[in-house]
Amino acid sequence: AAQIDISRFKNLALDTQDDGVWVVTIDRPKKRNALDIDTIEELVDFFSLAPRAGVKAVVLAGSGDHFCAGLDLIEHHDADRSPADFMHVCLRWHEAFNKMEYGGVPIFAALQGAVVGGGLELASSAHVRVMDQTCYFALPEGQRGLFTGGGATIRVADLVGKSRMIDMMLTGRVYQGQEAVDLGLAQYIVEGSSFDKAMELARKAAQNLPLTNFAICSAISHMQNMSAFDAAYAEAVVAGVVNTQPDARARLAAFADKSAARVRPNS
Ligand code: 1HE
Incomplete structure (x- = not known):
């Protein structure tokens, strides 16, 4: 680093x-x-x-x-x-x-x-x-x-x-x-x-995973500069990397075993 x-x-x-x-x-x-x-x-x-x-x-x-x-x-x-x-x-x-x-x-x-x-x-x-x-x-x-x-x-x-x-x-x-x-x-x-x-x-x-934040704060801006066709391709590639990162497994497991917070409307 x-x-x-x-x-x-x-x-x-x-x-x-x-x-x-x-x-x-x-x-x-x-x-x-x-x-x-x-x-x-x-x-x-x-x-x-x-x-x-x-x-x-x-x-x-x-x-x-x-x-x-x-x-x-x-x-x-x-x-x-x-x-x-x-x-x-x-x-x-x-x-x-x-x-x-x-x-x-x-x-x-x-x-x-x-x-x-x-x-x-x-x-x-x-x-x-x-x-x-x-x-x-x-x-x-x-x-x-x-x-x-x-x-x-x-x-x-x-x-x-x-x-x-x-x-x-x-x-x-x-x-x-x-x-x-x-x-x-x-x-x-x-x-x-x-x-x-x-x-x-x-x-x-x-608290988000760094690779997820990297994609949010890099890929979205890059995609605005692309054609929709190329942006969709780039999105698939980025999601391929991000959505399979080993660090995400624990978060997915927590959702599966119902220990993760659910998305609720603002109270
Ligand atoms: C500065 C600058 C500055 C203040 N460069 N020195 N930007 C502007 O046109 C904004 C210009 N500044 C202002 O309108 C006002 O200074 C403020 C609204 C930001 C603040 O007002 P105020 O009453 O609190 O301060 P002041 O008395 O105007 O300034 C205090 C000091 O800061 C004074 O220096 P001093 O040594 O006489 O005490 C000012 O000269 C200094 N100062 N603003 C240098 N901008 C890549 S292109 C980008 C194009 C642009 O950004 S154009 C700039 C637009």
């Missing part, structure tokens, strides 16, 4: 829980967790290793009152990048976010305050988003003279639909509260701490 050397990370605060859940916190609160080059490289590092390091689930958080303010606009301004330079910056964002979405480790984003621009691109690369009452979503790139470069055209459009994304960018529209959940920007909204809820969900997911 790969080892994750926590001391190497400066902009991410990493914390491990004993059930295999890792807390990954973007830790630049004075900059509202804006994503500079170094932070993106740390995300690439962590999420490249996580699938091979026994990480069972991740709670992805932002330090302070805001989840993430997106691209570090000051770094971008000061660097005065060439088109080719910024293209390569964006490719590193894609490297990080693709590792997240396709890596096979369940990621639960705990959202508060601003989830804007690249911050929304980051959040949309998680598998599950939990928002609190302070949380709001926007794509201010349009107003800043910019365009999205971290996958919003794929992932945010996928969450809210093309027309809503275009409106968000043209007009700076902000979504918050229950409406944001209804649109699919988050799956959960809580009265209290989004972190506590994300942790509860991550712990629950961490």
